[in-house]
Amino acid sequence: MFYILCVMGKSEYTDQEVINAIRQGGPTRQMAWEYIFKQCIGTSILEIIKMGGTRNEALECFNEVAIPLEKVMRKPQFRLNSATLKTYITKCVKRRWLRLQKIRSKEPSKPSERDVFIDDAKENVERQIMGSELREAVDMLINTLGERCRRVLRMFGQGYSMEQIAEAEKWKDADKAKKEKYECQTKLKEYLRKNPGIANHLKELLYG
Amino acid sequence: MVDLSLHEKIETYLLGLMSREETAKFKEQIKNDPQLAEEVELHRLILPVPDRLAEIELHRDFKRWYEEIFPSPTQRIISKAQKRLISIFIIMLLIIFCVFLIWNFMAAQRAQQKQLLSELEDIKLENQGIKEELSRIQSKLDSVLQRSEPENEKKPKIPNNSEYVKLAEEGLMAYAEYMVESFRTRSVHSTLVGEKLIENADTAIQKGQFREAEWMLRSVSTNDRWHPKSLEILAFVQFKLQKYKEAIDTYEEYRKYNRDKDKTDWDLCLFYLGDFHNYKQQVKRLLLSIREDLQHPKRNEADVLYNKIQDSIGHIQK
Numbered sequence: 001m002f003y004i005l006c007v008m009g010k011s012e013y014t015d016q017e018v019i020n021a022i023r024q025g026g027p028t029r030q031m032a033w034e035y036i037f038k039q040c041i042g043t044s045i046l047e048i049i050k051m052g053g054t055r056n057e058a059l060e061c062f063n064e065v066a067i068p069l070e071k072v073m074r075k076p077q078f079r080l081n082s083a084t085l086k087t088y089i090t091k092c093v094k095r096r097w098l099r100l101q102k103i104r105s106k107e108p109s110k111p112s113e114r115d116v117f118i119d120d121a122k123e124n125v126e127r128q129i130m131g132s133e134l135r136e137a138v139d140m141l142i143n144t145l146g147e148r149c150r151r152v153l154r155m156f157g158q159g160y161s162m163e164q165i166a167e168a169e170k171w172k173d174a175d176k177a178k179k180e181k182y183e184c185q186t187k188l189k190e191y192l193r194k195n196p197g198i199a200n201h202l203k204e205l206l207y208g
Numbered sequence: 209m210v211d212l213s214l215h216e217k218i219e220t221y222l223l224g225l226m227s228r229e230e231t232a233k234f235k236e237q238i239k240n241d242p243q244l245a246e247e248v249e250l251h252r253l254i255l256p257v258p259d260r261l262a263e264i265e266l267h268r269d270f271k272r273w274y275e276e277i278f279p280s281p282t283q284r285i286i287s288k289a290q291k292r293l294i295s296i297f298i299i300m301l302l303i304i305f306c307v308f309l310i311w312n313f314m315a316a317q318r319a320q321q322k323q324l325l326s327e328l329e330d331i332k333l334e335n336q337g338i339k340e341e342l343s344r345i346q347s348k349l350d351s352v353l354q355r356s357e358p359e360n361e362k363k364p365k366i367p368n369n370s371e372y373v374k375l376a377e378e379g380l381m382a383y384a385e386y387m388v389e390s391f392r393t394r395s396v397h398s399t400l401v402g403e404k405l406i407e408n409a410d411t412a413i414q415k416g417q418f419r420e421a422e423w424m425l426r427s428v429s430t431n432d433r434w435h436p437k438s439l440e441i442l443a444f445v446q447f448k449l450q451k452y453k454e455a456i457d458t459y460e461e462y463r464k465y466n467r468d469k470d471k472t473d474w475d476l477c478l479f480y481l482g483d484f485h486n487y488k489q490q491v492k493r494l495l496l497s498i499r500e501d502l503q504h505p506k507r508n509e510a511d512v513l514y515n516k517i518q519d520s521i522g523h524i525q526k
Contacts, residue, residue: 154264157259
C-alpha cells in the first residue's frame with residue numbers, strides 16, 4: 001500500500017503506514033526509510049544543535065539508531081500510543097547523542113536531559129545499537145564474503161523475502177535464494193571454526 | 209556442517225520466531241547435543257552480518273538523501289558558477305577560433321597583395337629602363353642625322369675604291385645574313401637592354417635604316433654581354449654607311465672578343481678591302497696567310513679574291 005502510495009506521489013503518510021512499510025521489507029522498506037529520513041533529519045539536527053552538538057554529530061547518531069530502530073519497529077508488539085513516529089525517532093537520536101557525549105567525556109552546553117524511556121516502546125533502542133568494536137569485528141567477517149553473498153545477506157537484512165531476493169538476482173525460484181543464503185552463512189561458520197580466536201572475540205563483544 | 213532444514217531451524221530459534229513449545233523442545237535438543245550446541249553458537253555469532261550489511265547500505269542512502277536536502281553551499285555555487293564558466297569558456301573558444309580564421313585569411317590576402325605589388329614594381333622598372341634607353345638613342349639619332357647630312361654631302365665617294373667595295377660587299381653580305389640571322393633565330397624574346405637594342409638595330413637593318421642601326425648599336429654598353437655582338441654588326445653597318453675606316457676599327461675591336469681567327473681573318477680582309485688604297489698591305493698579308501693555310505675554311509674564297517685583285521696586289525712592293 002505504502003509502495004503504491006509512493007508511486008502515486010502521495011507526500012504525507014500516517015505513522016502506521018510507515019511502520020507497515022518497514023515491516024514489509026524490500027523496496028517498500030527503502031521508500032519508507034527515505035520518507036522517515038527526510039521528515040526527521042531536520043528536526044533531529046535542530047535538537048542536537050540546541051544542545052551544543054553539530055550537524056555531523058546529528059547525522060552520525062541518526063545512522064547509529066536507524067537499524068536498531070527498524071528492529072524494534074518490526075516487532076509485532078511495537079506501538080506508538082501517544083508520541084508520533086517523528087518524536088520517537090528524534091528522541092532516540094537525542095538519547096544517542098547524549099550517550100556519546102558521556103563516552104567522549106564531553107559536557108554538553110546545556111544540562112543533559114534525563115534518559116527518556118518512551119512508554120510507548122517496550123524495547124530500548126539504545127540497547128540494540130552495535131558498538132564500534134563489534135562493528136569492526138563483523139566487518140572483518142563480511143570481508144571474507146564474495147559480492148554475491150554480500151548482496152544476498154544484505155537483502156535478507158533489509159527484510160527482503162526469499163522470493164524478492166530470487167527476483168532481484170534473477171534466479172528461478174525462492175529455493176535457490178534459500179540455498180544461496182545457507183551456503184553463504186555456512187562459509188561464515190566455517191571461517192569462524194578455522195579461526196577460533198576471532199570467534200571468541202566476537203563472543204566477548206556480543207555477550208560482554 | 210548441518211543440512212538446510214536444521215540451519216533454518218537454528219535461525220528461527222535464534223530470531224525468536226519459534227513457538228514456546230518448539231523453543232523448549234529445541235533447547236532440550238541443544239542441551240543433549242554438543243555438536244548442535246556448537247552449531248547454534250556459531251550461528252548466533254554470524255547473526256549480526258545481515259544487519260550490518262543492511263546498515264552500511266542504509267548509511268549510504270542517508271548520505272545521499274542528506275546531500276539532496278542540504279547541498280553544500282560550495283556545491284550550489286559551483287553548479288551555477290560551473291554552468292556560467294562553461295558557457296563563457298565555450299563562447300571565448302568560439303571567438304578565438306573566429307579571430308584565428310579571419311587573421312589567417314587576411315594574412316594570406318596581404319601576402320598575395322605584396323607579391324603582386326613587387327611584380328608590378330619589377331615590370332615598371334624594366335619598362336622605365338627601356339624607355340630611357342630608347343629616348344636617349346632617339347635624341348642621339350636626331351642630333352647625328354642633323355650633323356651627318358652635311359658631312360655626307362661633303363664626303364665624296366671614292367670612285368677608285370668602288371670595285372673593291374663591291375668585292376667586299378659580296379663577301380660581307382653572306383656573312384651579314386648569317387650574322388644577323390643567327391641572332392634572329394633566337395627563340396627567347398629579349399628583355400635585356402643590349403639585346404633589345406640589337407634586336408631593334410636588326411629591324412632597322414632590314415628596313416635599310418643603317419644610320420639608325422648604327423646609333424642603336426653604338427648605344428650598347430661595353431659592360432653589356434651583347435657588346436661583342438653589337439661590334440660585329442656595327443662593323444657591317446658602318447661598312448654599309450661607307451665608313452670603311454671606322455668599320456675596320458670596329459671589327460678589329462670585335463676581334464679581341466672572338467678567338468676564331470679563321471673567321472675573323474677573312475672578315476677583316478673584306479673590311480680592309482673596303483678601304484683598299486689605305487689597307488693594301490693588310491689585305492695582301494691576310495690573303496696570303498689564308499691561301500697558305502691548306503685547312504683554312506675560306507681558302508677557296510681567298511683564292512678567288514686573290515685572282516681578281518692580284519694585279520693590284522702584285523704591284524705592291526713586298
